[in-house]
Amino acid sequence: MKKQAFSWRAFISLGLFLAFLVLLVSGTVLYLSPPGRVANWTDWQVLGLTKTQWQHQHTVFGIAFALLSIFHLFSINWKAFWSYIRAKARGGLSRPFEITAILLLSLITGAGTYLKTTPFSSIIDFGDNLSDSWEQGQNAPPVPHTERMTLREIAIRFSPETSPEELQGKLEKSGVSILSIDQTIEDIAVKNNLSAENVYNRLDIVTATKTGRGGGGGGGGKRNR
Numbered sequence: 001m002k003k004q005a006f007s008w009r010a011f012i013s014l015g016l017f018l019a020f021l022v023l024l025v026s027g028t029v030l031y032l033s034p035p036g037r038v039a040n041w042t043d044w045q046v047l048g049l050t051k052t053q054w055q056h057q058h059t060v061f062g063i064a065f066a067l068l069s070i071f072h073l074f075s076i077n078w079k080a081f082w083s084y085i086r087a088k089a090r091g092g093l094s095r096p097f098e099i100t101a102i103l104l105l106s107l108i109t110g111a112g113t114y115l116k117t118t119p120f121s122s123i124i125d126f127g128d129n130l131s132d133s134w135e136q137g138q139n140a141p142p143v144p145h146t147e148r149m150t151l152r153e154i155a156i157r158f159s160p161e162t163s164p165e166e167l168q169g170k171l172e173k174s175g176v177s178i179l180s181i182d183q184t185i186e187d188i189a190v191k192n193n194l195s196a197e198n199v200y201n202r203l204d205i206v207t208a209t210k211t212g213r214g215g216g217g218g219g220g221g222k223r224n225r
Contacts, residue, residue: 033046151178154203
């Protein structure tokens, strides 16, 4: 049986489809996702991926889609594409209305999105409102990106009457492994398979922006890995 030659056309076409599918899914997830400060704080995940990981997927597959598209045009379909352009240039545009319409529509879409005019503003506002709805009192950090603060900084900022070593002791007593008071909440959470919110709750700190928090480690939940 004769071995079939590798088909670059099939390879690129399938690659474009898969890249488009990932971009569609990741774009939808990111559109519906909470703000980064909430996503990082609560260890928000979809299908086992955090918001940052979804952003990475979207970026990498976006680049892959662009490269495959360029290769598809200039390597596989360049002759057909160039012949079409030359034929249209010699014979004139047979569909001037359609070309003008799509160019005008693209211009209106870009300008409308930039200026936030209706109906484009509705799409933007819906996404913003949905994103903001995640940030409720029970899952918002005391200040944005609290997870990036170390235990030393946490003590100074939120509990000046408590030493960083005492906070470390609270975590260790609740079963959390910690190397030093200069570890960030995020680093402690990752190494203990917890959310940053869960780690902070175990410190039993009551702040002006977060009351009634603390005690135990029930909140936040574990990472899904």
